[in-house]
Amino acid sequence: MKPVFCSELLPLSSGFQAQVFVTRDRLRVVKVIGLNEADFMNQHQATQLAEQVGIYQQMCQTVGLRVPAQFTCRAEFDPQLDRWLVVEEEAYSGTAFDQWVADQTDQVVLTVADQLIDQILIAFSTLDENRRLTIGIDPKVANFTVGNQQLVTYIDFVPARYRINGDYLVEYLGPITEREKRFFINRYFTRNSVVKILLIQFSRVCPRLRRPFFERLIDRLTVAGQTAVVEMLTSSLSFQFFRTRDTGLIEQLNPADPDGIRDFACEVAIANGHLNTETFSQIFSLTHLDVRESHQIQPGSFCTIKQLLHSMAPARR
Numbered sequence: 001m002k003p004v005f006c007s008e009l010l011p012l013s014s015g016f017q018a019q020v021f022v023t024r025d026r027l028r029v030v031k032v033i034g035l036n037e038a039d040f041m042n043q044h045q046a047t048q049l050a051e052q053v054g055i056y057q058q059m060c061q062t063v064g065l066r067v068p069a070q071f072t073c074r075a076e077f078d079p080q081l082d083r084w085l086v087v088e089e090e091a092y093s094g095t096a097f098d099q100w101v102a103d104q105t106d107q108v109v110l111t112v113a114d115q116l117i118d119q120i121l122i123a124f125s126t127l128d129e130n131r132r133l134t135i136g137i138d139p140k141v142a143n144f145t146v147g148n149q150q151l152v153t154y155i156d157f158v159p160a161r162y163r164i165n166g167d168y169l170v171e172y173l174g175p176i177t178e179r180e181k182r183f184f185i186n187r188y189f190t191r192n193s194v195v196k197i198l199l200i201q202f203s204r205v206c207p208r209l210r211r212p213f214f215e216r217l218i219d220r221l222t223v224a225g226q227t228a229v230v231e232m233l234t235s236s237l238s239f240q241f242f243r244t245r246d247t248g249l250i251e252q253l254n255p256a257d258p259d260g261i262r263d264f265a266c267e268v269a270i271a272n273g274h275l276n277t278e279t280f281s282q283i284f285s286l287t288h289l290d291v292r293e294s295h296q297i298q299p300g301s302f303c304t305i306k307q308l309l310h311s312m313a314p315a316r317r
């Protein structure tokens with residue numbers, strides 16, 4: 001489905017929530033939200049979302065995150081589709097990090113990856129009295145572009161994630177249970193979670209650079225005084241596996257912590273030469289949690305995951 005006003009545009013990516021288009025001269029990006037059936041919005045919802053996205057982008061910019069230039073966001077009714085849409089427009093800011101890495105040397109990837117760490121450290125400067133971020137962030141590497149002079153830009157503003165009236169704005173449509181809300185707040189507004197997502201996502205895209213990236217992450221977090229986060233990283237099961245190669249640690253994995261399992265799987269894959277294999281990908285899909293359906297990995301899948309991990313990491317004799 002393509003809104004009429006996008007007919008002159010080229011499709012760039014169909015993201016999780018947005019259909020993303022680019023102008024023919026590749027100077028501007030147009031993101032349309034509300035095209036999926038599940039994302040139906042009435043006028044009030046579309047107007048409110050557009051306003052929240054604008055506020056969030058502004059907050060990100062104010063705190064010092066690098067964001068695309070010439071940003072606008074508006075609600076728009078598409079008469080042909082007969083629905084309300086939210087339309088975000090901004091300058092094209094480069095290639096998404098996960099695609100950009102393909103043509104780069106390891107050294108360049110690591111240098112640019114330092115900027116990813118710098119960006120999340122900027123978000124860390126906004127802690128509130130609950131030790132949560134005032135500006136939530138989803139540090140999937142696909143949410144950062146690499147542009148001119150290899151500058152990294154944060155580009156994902158939907159859903160808007162920020163603290164408002166003592167509460168946190170999380171997902172954008174429909175009712176949400178307290179449990180789901182807690183999950184999203186923990187995932188996008190806490191330092192430990194943001195760092196874990198960044199590490200896992202980076203490892204997924206550049207598995208062979210996970211170890212040097214991990215070292216740089218520890219160094220930068222230490223310099224920034226983020227000792228509790230460093231402590232979290234160095235006490236994780238994945239780090240214990242890195243040090244000991246002990247497959248017994250697989251039994252300590254927690255089905256309610258899919259990120260912990262993914263992180264562990266990265267380390268096992270690296271240690272045993274299973275990078276980019278089917279098994280490795282399978283673990284990532286099995287750990288995908290739809291929080292609206294369940295809050296932990298189902299017993300059958302969890303069993304399979306453990307078997308897959310064992311098959312990647314044969315016990316040492």
Ligand SMILES: Nc1ncnc2c1ncn2[C@@H]1O[C@H](COP(=O)(O)OP(=O)(O)O)[C@@H](O)[C@H]1O
Nearest residue numbers: 013015016017018020092093094096142155156
């Ligand atoms: N300003 C931009 N410049 C260049 N590419 C962009 C820009 N914004 C988005 N993209 C591309 O579109 C993809 C999806 O955008 P995003 O805003 O993250 O949508 P979603 O949250 O639905 O995934 C990005 O991974 C990137 O490839």
Ligand SMILES: [Mg+2]
Nearest residue numbers: 015142143156
């Ligand atoms: Mg995104």
